Amino acid sequence: MIDIKEKAFKSCLSVTFAENGISSLLSEERANAFFRLTVRMLEENEKYNLTAIVEPEKIILNHYADCAMLASRLKKGATVIDVGCGAGFPTLPLAIVRPDLTITAMDSTEKRVNYVKESAAILGLLGVRCVVMRAEDAGRLPEYREMFDYATARAVAEMRVLSELCLPLVKVGGRMVAMKGRNAEYELSSAKKAIAILGGRDVTLEEITLKGADAASHPLITVTKKERTPDKYPRVYSQISKKPL
Numbered sequence: 001m002i003d004i005k006e007k008a009f010k011s012c013l014s015v016t017f018a019e020n021g022i023s024s025l026l027s028e029e030r031a032n033a034f035f036r037l038t039v040r041m042l043e044e045n046e047k048y049n050l051t052a053i054v055e056p057e058k059i060i061l062n063h064y065a066d067c068a069m070l071a072s073r074l075k076k077g078a079t080v081i082d083v084g085c086g087a088g089f090p091t092l093p094l095a096i097v098r099p100d101l102t103i104t105a106m107d108s109t110e111k112r113v114n115y116v117k118e119s120a121a122i123l124g125l126l127g128v129r130c131v132v133m134r135a136e137d138a139g140r141l142p143e144y145r146e147m148f149d150y151a152t153a154r155a156v157a158e159m160r161v162l163s164e165l166c167l168p169l170v171k172v173g174g175r176m177v178a179m180k181g182r183n184a185e186y187e188l189s190s191a192k193k194a195i196a197i198l199g200g201r202d203v204t205l206e207e208i209t210l211k212g213a214d215a216a217s218h219p220l221i222t223v224t225k226k227e228r229t230p231d232k233y234p235r236v237y238s239q240i241s242k243k244p245l
Helices: 006-019 028-045 056-068 091-097 110-123 159-169 184-197 237-242
Strands: 079-083 102-107 128-132 148-154 170-179 200-210 216-225
Touching: 006 028, 006 056, 028 056, 028 091, 028 110, 056 091, 056 200, 056 216, 079 091, 079 159, 091 102, 091 110, 091 128, 102 110, 110 128, 148 159, 159 170, 159 184, 159 216, 159 237, 184 200, 184 216
Parallel strands: 079 102, 079 148, 102 128, 148 170
Antiparallel strands: 170 216, 200 216
């Protein structure tokens, strides 16, 4: 049984969101959801690896606040596909603070998708749909291809590969939003050709700085899709990974 002090957790949650300028996203109901999600995630983490971060304060900052920082960047009522959703980041925090979104959480690992699906059901997150599928397969299916306002990805793959996985899923006029690590600038410079081939334009790289006791920062890359992706993309993953565009 995971023992987390609810009052202390909610106080830390409130302070962290306030420090990062996103306190308007919180309510008592949403704070309850974050607390229940944390208890569940840490309980399930003892069975199989979901997160290396197990301290509640660090979970709040590095998982919840970090993902919630995307909220203001997504238009009202948008459709989102979270590619390689893993343990549900950014799917679950976004669904908690933005119930107007319709989010498809996609991953190739059934165990992780089931965890996200069950968590969403427990928390009453009605806008979350979960799918066990590889992104390159989804990108060739009419029910997924160019059907989403946004494709999000957090620590999934380098930009050349990630662009071919995500951009075929995004509508013309929509955006790919990639939460990246320290090599983002180099990755982006290498991915310009791939992004252009796949229909992407207007690329921005923004540094997201999290404020708190364990302050951190990471780059956020946004690609606007201006043209349809050519029919031959995405390729099979072996080609994508071995011969990136």
